[in-house]
Amino acid sequence: MxxxxxxxxxxxxxxxxxxxxxxxxxxxxxIAGDLLVNYRYTSNVFHEFQHEKPNPDAPYDCLFMYSGGKDSTYMLDKFVNEYGKRVLAYTFDVPFESTHAADNIRLAREKIAADFVLDSDDVNIKKVMREVFNRPAPARPGSYLDEKLPCASCRTFFVLRAILHAFREGIPYVAMCADPQQILTMESNVREVVRGFYQSFGDRLTDEVFRGELEQVLFAEDDELPKIVFPFIAMRHEYDPDQIVAELKAKGLYESSPLETHCTLFPLLNYYAFKHWDCMFYKLNAASHVRAVKRSATGTERSTFSIKFPQVLNIVEIEEQLRRVTLQIAAGEGDRGEHLRELVSIFRGFDADEAAARFVAESFVDMPKVAADVGIRLP
Known part of the structure; x- marks a missing residue:
């Protein structure tokens, strides 16, 4: 190695x-060539969306995927109050959602003049997660982002639910507020999102969890399909998560830290990455941070991702600590109190305050309970 x-x-x-x-x-x-193709497409679609006039025959200009995290809250406020778009804020009620994200959604409903819709399907999203986590070990050497397969599969499930909602209602755009780094590695064509899910899970499971509706998307005319918009593509160079949080808190739209809006599967995502690929879930993000700092003339340049990595953070040391504790918890080994203390220390190292670090640490020590609820097998 x-x-x-x-x-x-x-x-x-x-x-x-x-x-x-x-x-x-x-x-x-x-991989720059592939990223540039995706970037050009997403840029063109976003430019088209920005200049699109309201359709008098449709009640909404876009279906906006709203999670309650900082990125989606920030852009929802912009869409409504700066861009003047008629927005249907679509939230998929993920059963693994953080209570902090739910609190942010409540604030947005009180303060932002959009229509809000809540969708849910606990049974089928848990079925997809069981399929991913309980599969035999994936073949090596693997492909880019394979260590994030559970997260990508969960996200794709509710993205497809949103696409189907927009397709049924004739809403022309679906807005997704991934951060700029995520955007360049996400599929931006509706049909390809559908095909990708079929490829990952096969015809039987896909038709079962989506009740056969996805075939309608595959065979619809192009002008019947919504287009996916990534609004952060326009601000990829100045994306600053700290500034976003500060602006939202000043407006009373955000009361937590980014770590506190992580879903409750976050510890299991790390378990999956360590078990199958011997890396932490955020390894690519951490490497991107190291790359940006080393290539910056000032040493202060930040790359475009949501989680903050302090410049002095020893990524190798942190990863080794997190690996050991995560695998011990999954195996039912070690002392809960000691695990909790060590995890709080790890996440304080990410510049999280005491409350945020404890919130994430407690989610790690509770990982076996979450796994049992979803039906995920641990050692």
């Missing part, structure tokens, strides 16, 4: 190769 001398990713990370000069393919920008 070799390690990239710039960003610390190793050659066993899915989708990563390290050359003889000690550089990984991300630092060499070997």
């Amino acid at each position: 070799t390690t990239c001398k710039v960003c610390s990713l190793n050659s066993e990370h899915p989708g990563i190769s390290v050359d003889t000069a000690g550089l990984c393919n991300l630092c060499r920008l070997d």
Whole structure:
């Protein structure tokens, strides 16, 4: 195993190769061509959406996927109060949602003049999560983002629910507020999102959890399908999560930290990544931070992701600590109190305050309960 001398990713990370000069393919920008194709498409769609006139035959200009996190709250406020869009704020009631995200949604409903709709399907989203987590070990060496498969599968499930809602109601755009780094690695074509789910889960499970409706999307005319909009594409260069949180708190639209709006599956996502790929869930994000800092002339440049990594953070040391504690909890080993103390220390290292660090730490020590509720097998 070799390690990239710039960003610390190793050659066993899915989708990563390290050359003889000690550089990984991300630092060499070997995937830049694919990212640029996606970037151009998403940029063109966002520009089209910004200049689109309201359709007099439709009640909404877009279905806005609203999670209650900082990014979606920030952009929902912009869509309504700056862009003047007629917005249907669509929230999928994920059974793993943080109570803090739910509190932010309540604030938005009180303060932002959009229509809100709540969708849910606990049975089927848990079925998809069981399928992902309980599968046999994936084949190595793996592909880029394979370590995030459970998260991507959960997100794709409710994205497809949103697409179906917009398709039924004739809403022309679906807005998704992933941060700029996520945008460049997400599928932006509606049909391809559908095809990707079929490829991941097969015809039987896909038709079962979506009741056969996705076939209508595959065979619809192009002008009948909604287009996916990534609003943060326009601010990819100045994206600043700290500033976003500060502005939202000043408006009374956000009362927590980004760590506190993580879903309750976050510990299990780390368990999956450590078990199958020997890396923490946020390893790519951490490597992106290291890459940005090392390539910055001032040493202060930030890359575009939601979680904050302090410049002095020792990523290798933190990852090793988190690996050990996560796998011990999953195996039912060690002392709960000691695990809690160590996890609080780890997340304080991410500049989280005491309350936020304790919130995430408690979700880790409660991981076996969440796994049992969903039907995920632990060792």
